[in-house]
Amino acid sequence: MRILTKKEMKELFEESGIAIENSKGDPVVLGKVQEFGYTAESLAAAEALHIEAETLYLEKGPKSGKKISLSIQLKNKIDEIHRHYMVYVKVLRIDLADDPGLLKELQLVDERDFTVSGKIKEPKEFYKNCLESNKLAEVVVNYGLTPEKLQAHLDSIAEVEKDKSVRALLVRDAEKTTEDRNKVVFKLYTWWRSYKTVLLYVFRDDPQQLEAFKLKGYSLGYKPASSSGSGEEEPQDGQPAEEPAASPA
Secondary structure, eight states, X not given: OOOOOHXXXXXXXXXXXXXXXXXXXXXXXXXXXXXXXXXXXXHHHHXXXXXXXXXXXXXXXXXXXXXXXXXXXXXXXXXXXXXXXXXXXXXXXXXXXXXXHHHHHTTOSSOOOOSHHHHHHHHHHHHHHHHHOHHHHHHHGGGTOOHHHHHHHHHHHHHHHHHHHHHHHHHHHHHHHXXXXXXXXXXXXXXXXXXXXXXXXXXXXXXXXXXXXXXXXXXXXXXXXXXXXXXXXXXXXXXXXXXXXXXXX
């Protein structure tokens, strides 16, 4: 399945929208295209498909924007938690340098994990460990980490973990929206390639009608020239080389 760019999608919505609007209520157009299986009913179905595709396209923007905004906010919160925690790490390592056993109990001996998950996990374990151990609580209280302060830090981390879960849901939702949109857009794209071919054929001697449809051949999916050097245009989506075979929409 071909994935269209945003520019191509906009062109598709504009071109197919004009064609559907100009066709569905015009008996002259309907009289010519019905030979190839395009009826008033099939054009109504195409109009519904056009509405669905454009709606999915418009819905994608807000969801992506919300995801990006939340990601930035979440990153800032995680970085602040980590920076605050690292102050305690550095100070305690200096002050307790002569007591490696206590440093090990505080889980401050090994190298820190600077991944996103590590920036959440290590502070959480540190504060939780200090809160649950009377021995460690007596040590860290001298650095301003009262039980209330330790709990406040844990609450902040819990909030970030909740935000992280929300962001994960938004990412999955946005990905599903994109997948659904691409399937519907491609269906519209396929329909439009066929219908455009028919329009260009049945109105090949009526440039005024083609102008009304804004069809000049140089539109979505069109290759302007061959590589043979002959200067002749290659028939593509909008340039039928011969009469198209009848095919239902």
